[in-house]
Amino acid sequence: MDSIEAEKNQIPEIKNPDEIIFLGTVLGVFLVVQKDDSLYLIDQHATHERILFNKFIENMKRSQKLLFPYVIETQSDDDDEYLKSVSDQLHSCGFSLHSDGTGRWEFSEIPANYIGTEESLAEDLLGKHIPPQDLLYSLAAKTACRGAVKDGTFLDAASAKDLAVQAFSLTEKTCPHGRPLWVEFSKDNLFRLIRRTE
Ligand SMILES: [Zn+2]
Incomplete structure (x- = not known):
């Protein structure tokens, strides 16, 4: 060397x-x-x-309650299946989500350090169906890029x-x-x- x-x-x-x-x-x-x-x-x-x-990773468990929940309307059954398959990951990092079974997903809480609108959340989650094990990293990277x-x-x-x-x-x-x-x-x-x- x-x-x-x-x-x-x-x-x-x-x-x-x-x-x-x-x-x-x-x-x-x-x-x-x-x-x-x-x-x-x-x-x-x-x-x-x-x-x-x-910061996002360190504070993953902390949530912020939304006065007006973010609403995501899925475009396909695939989207619904995907959101179901990653619900555990989303809960574990501070999201609170609920579906009424008609493709309408309500997010009443999001991680305290998530930076993004309803539209960006839809894009972050459904733009590409990121494999569950990579999703938190991807969300942290997207939120960081947006806020930087x-x-x-x-x-x-x-x-x-x-x-x-x-x-x-x-x-x-x-x-x-x-x-x-x-x-x-x-x-x-x-x-x-x-x-x-x-
Ligand atoms: Zn960037």
């Missing part, structure tokens, strides 16, 4: 958040951050996605810094789709690139 590889595998632990210096946002996506002896380009959407994803700060959204310095601090404290350094949250350019590496020696 050469030294660059070794460096990549060594994600610095955060000792003091003040070591993180937020320098600005570039290309509508990346938070530019200096930490220790490295420059980081942090993907703001992917990082926020990971944070919201974790979008490309082109400009975060103020305090929020950006806060997101960067949270990024470095995450255990998983990827978004729910498996993409890395940032790229790191170490000072050594940058110096090497411009053939500079200290």
Whole structure:
């Protein structure tokens, strides 16, 4: 393993958040951050996605009662069968659902950290019939994507810094789709690139 590889595998632990210096946002996506002896380009959407994803999973048992239940009208018997087959999973993550047997499903409670309208819930559940064992992951990923700060959204310095601090404290350094949250350019590496020696 050469030294660059070794460096990549060594994600610095955060000792003091003040070591993180937020320098600005570039290309509508990346938070530019200096930490220790490295420059980081942090993907703001992917990082926020990971944070919201974790929050959804951690708070799965907590529900929010809806004043007006979400109603999903199924389009086929297949849809009804599918919702029946995943009811246990849905209950376990905080949904309360009931069908009157005519293809009308009422959701009186949804998970506290679910972000989405009645339409998005219908799409999340019936757009593709996700296998039951993958459904909670898929719901968490969709809710996270929907709630995460979008490309082109400009975060103020305090929020950006806060997101960067949270990024470095995450255990998983990827978004729910498996993409890395940032790229790191170490000072050594940058110096090497411009053939500079200290
Ligand atoms: Zn996304």
